[in-house]
Amino acid sequence: MKWSKAAADQHDITVLRPEFPWYSEVSSRVTRNAIDDLDNAFKHFFRRVKLGQKPGFPTFKKKGTGDSFALREKPKFDVEGRELRIEKLKTRIKMRQRLRFTGTLNQVTISQRAGKFYASILVETDDDNPHAPEKEAVGVDFGIKSLAVTSDGAVFPENNTLKRNLKALKRTQRRVSRKQKGSHRRARAKLAVAKLHKRISAQRQAVLHELSDRLTRDDQVVCLEDLNVNGMVSNDKLARPISDAGFGMLRRMIEYKAELRGVDVSFIGRFEPSSKTCSECGQRHDMPLSKRTIECDCGNVMDRDLNAARNILARGLDTLGSDLKRTQELRKTIGLPMAAMMTA
Ligand SMILES: [Zn+2]
Numbered sequence: 001m002k003w004s005k006a007a008a009d010q011h012d013i014t015v016l017r018p019e020f021p022w023y024s025e026v027s028s029r030v031t032r033n034a035i036d037d038l039d040n041a042f043k044h045f046f047r048r049v050k051l052g053q054k055p056g057f058p059t060f061k062k063k064g065t066g067d068s069f070a071l072r073e074k075p076k077f078d079v080e081g082r083e084l085r086i087e088k089l090k091t092r093i094k095m096r097q098r099l100r101f102t103g104t105l106n107q108v109t110i111s112q113r114a115g116k117f118y119a120s121i122l123v124e125t126d127d128d129n130p131h132a133p134e135k136e137a138v139g140v141d142f143g144i145k146s147l148a149v150t151s152d153g154a155v156f157p158e159n160n161t162l163k164r165n166l167k168a169l170k171r172t173q174r175r176v177s178r179k180q181k182g183s184h185r186r187a188r189a190k191l192a193v194a195k196l197h198k199r200i201s202a203q204r205q206a207v208l209h210e211l212s213d214r215l216t217r218d219d220q221v222v223c224l225e226d227l228n229v230n231g232m233v234s235n236d237k238l239a240r241p242i243s244d245a246g247f248g249m250l251r252r253m254i255e256y257k258a259e260l261r262g263v264d265v266s267f268i269g270r271f272e273p274s275s276k277t278c279s280e281c282g283q284r285h286d287m288p289l290s291k292r293t294i295e296c297d298c299g300n301v302m303d304r305d306l307n308a309a310r311n312i313l314a315r316g317l318d319t320l321g322s323d324l325k326r327t328q329e330l331r332k333t334i335g336l337p338m339a340a341m342m343t344a
Pocket residue numbers: 278279280281282283296297298299300
């Protein structure tokens with residue numbers, strides 16, 4: 001039989017669909033995708049034959065590996081808040097997180113990996129366009145009571161589900177150690193630990209994506225503390241929820257999102273006790289972890305983390321100021337546009 005996409009589509013409609021009535025319970029794209037994919041595979045096969053390359057005849061896909069289908073036309077799917085609607089499906093799918101980009105939705109790909117479903121959504125967006133030229137800067141403190149506090153007073157609360165699961169993980173791990181080695185019960189407890197690890201890792205990613213998204217969306221300059229300076233581990237660092245959520249991963253996310261959006265990021269080393277210094281007058285105070293408010297002789301009374309965020313902003317702008325000046329001078333001597341300098 002000769003391959004023809006039109007014939008395959010026809011076969012799908014006139015033979016397969018009447019034979020398997022449950023096909024019509026799902027979007028017609030599910031089968032049409034398979035036909036498209038096979039058509040592409042044949043096109044590439046014949047191109048390679050023509051060019052005298054190793055042809056590689058299309059092979060059957062194993063069920064269970066890379067199972068997915070895509071909906072490409074907008075009426076077939078839609079996203080509202082955290083809900084995904086796909087055609088023919090009566091229930092709306094609750095998504096783990098909101099879309100992080102604004103713009104036109106071009107495609108959704110539903111896939112299954114290790115028994116879990118994933119939706120990957122293609123968005124045509126202008127979000128990576130540089131911001132308006134006026135520079136707004138923000139300082140961020142990774143607090144003790146919350147995940148982050150910014151110098152303009154925004155508070156990012158700790159994720160309670162993540163917190164709960166981290167506690168559950170500790171409990172489950174203890175359970176493993178109490179079971180006899182080599183026993184079935186121990187194997188079962190170990191499986192529970194592995195499952196929890198997987199869930200926690202997905203939650204961490206979602207939390208950090210949202211935080212890094214928000215921090216690089218509204219401001220032109222973001223100043224943060226680098227918590228990974230010379231591998232320092234102190235009680236004060238461990239007390240922060242961000243250390244549970246993974247600061248290293250957050251840093252990478254902030255860096256790539258900032259680059260995408262043309263935002264300047266300044267990571268400052270922890271050479272200065274940002275939470276112990278009054279952000280108004282610079283006076284040092286004794287600030288044990290239990291003390292939530294800084295009260296200074298100058299009249300400044302402020303939430304501990306907000307005060308720290310303001311110090312971080314000031315220090316970050318200092319650091320960035322000298323860097324920006326250097327970049328501008330360099331630009332003058334080489335005559336490159338600013339954007340090119342930043343990526344070079
Ligand atoms: Zn003061």
